[in-house]
Amino acid sequence: MNGQINTNQAGMNSFSEMPLLQVNDLCKRYSGAGSYMAVYHMNFSIPRGRIIGLLGPNGCGKSTLVKMINGLLEPTSGSIFVNGMAPGAESKRIISYLPERTYLDNGMKVSQMIGYFADFYADFSTERAYYMLGALGIDLNARLKTLSKGTKEKVQLILVMSRDAALYILDEPIAGVDPAARDYILRTIISNYNPKASILLSTHLISDIENVLDDVIIMKNGSLMLYSPVDAIRNDTGKSVDAYFREVFAC
Amino acid sequence: MLGKLMKYEWRGMRAPLIIMLFILGGTTLLSGALILMINPAYDGVIAGFSAMLAIFSFFLYYFGLIGCSIGIALIIAIRFYRTCYTDQGYLTHTLPVTAAQTLAAKTIVAILSNLLIIGAVIVSIVSLVSLGMSHFARIIGSYSYSWEAVYGMIFEEMNDQFIASVGMSFMQFMLWMLLFSVIECICGVIFIFACVSLGQLYAKHRVLGAILAYFVLTMLKNTLGYISIIPTYFRFFSAIETGAVMTMRSAFGSNMIISMLISVVLAVALYFVNLYMMTKRLNLE
Incomplete structure (x- = not known):
């Protein structure tokens, strides 16, 4: 490592307003036979208007953290506030979440899925969804079970990015698609990005997304290892985030 | 929503x-x-x-x-x-x-x-x-029987028999059965949901866990049912000893109500167990 990097400096921006996401002393222990701490005393805050990469090796607690922010998992201790609200129905109104899994109902058509999102999310733009689906040549009348895994992931991303949410949480959005589609997805993320919103983007494919990131959160063994602007990493280490990550987590 | x-x-x-x-x-x-x-x-x-x-x-x-x-x-x-x-x-x-x-x-x-x-x-x-x-x-x-006549005849005969043996009219009995079925139907759905949710406690074998929960909860429900029927047996045997005539209603009426109450209480408890599982113990793969 060429230079020392200040941890959490990105979250310490002098925002006078309430942080969009505030995580306080967050811990998660999975109980049972193989009991272990998946997330260990994490503290950070995310302001508005940032694209943040959530990085870390497998099993470092990224998915657990993301699940807790989305109210899919109960923390063992600590607290989370999304725009000042604990995870719940109200916080889910302003979070647009893309999980790693394909969560769409295979029995439904693409157009029905759009209707579903439009029914539940007041901030969903049907026009935007139709436009993006058209651009990718996805048949609106196709049943989801007839689509390939990659196409389903595209549909899912389009549904998530067609919302005017305050916080987008994207878990591995480009992992299952070809490089061309990857470019389209990244363009989609950037072009639909609302400057008042933030995007938390969890991925292993750092080099592909590095250029769109403002900040990175790097997790190691369930703890926050680094929270820094991408430029600071580049300036302090003289390396790209991808190269820095490979160096830190070299096996 | x-x-x-x-x-x-x-x-x-x-x-x-x-x-x-x-x-x-x-x-x-x-x-x-x-x-x-x-x-x-x-x-x-x-x-x-x-x-x-x-x-x-x-x-x-x-x-x-x-x-x-x-x-x-x-x-x-x-x-x-x-x-x-x-x-x-x-x-x-x-x-x-x-x-x-x-x-x-x-x-x-x-x-x-x-x-x-x-x-x-x-x-x-x-x-x-x-x-x-x-x-x-x-x-x-x-061929001369009209539907009304056929049903009328049967219901009349059934009615006399029912009042004598069951202690209530046929229609009353059917209404009781309907009420019982509806309550059992509601409780049954909550029971199924609770079994599925409790199965999630076994993270590696969720379906097996749900089946296990079904057997455990069924056993619990049946045990409570058997306990509730004990007073009925006592009433039944004392009636045999004294030679008193008991209608089905006097013998099993209270037992049916207790059994229904057990189902309702269990269903209410399981509804909250379900809610707890869906919030505090939710852990998707």
């Missing part, structure tokens, strides 16, 4: 329910056709064949009803498991609604689906009984 949740829940349940109704309808039609082929007036071999058809139609229908009962329970359990605890759970649990609303929508739609199947079974039974009565009336040459 509850209305929207119910709308999509109903859409998800609709297709398997329609298939179930078609199967029930098909079984009813086939049983009806077999009943119409029964005629003891035929000679020798054909009369024997006719009697075999009677037995076959009875068994066909009986297994059809068992299939319906298991089928609807499976449809409800699978739908709940799939939408709450598999990958689809990521969508279900990130909708801007509370867990209580999600559970309420699923419970209401599952109860309505269950009631729909019960209603269809009742219609099917009444149709087959009517068909059978009409057919046998024709066989014995009682």
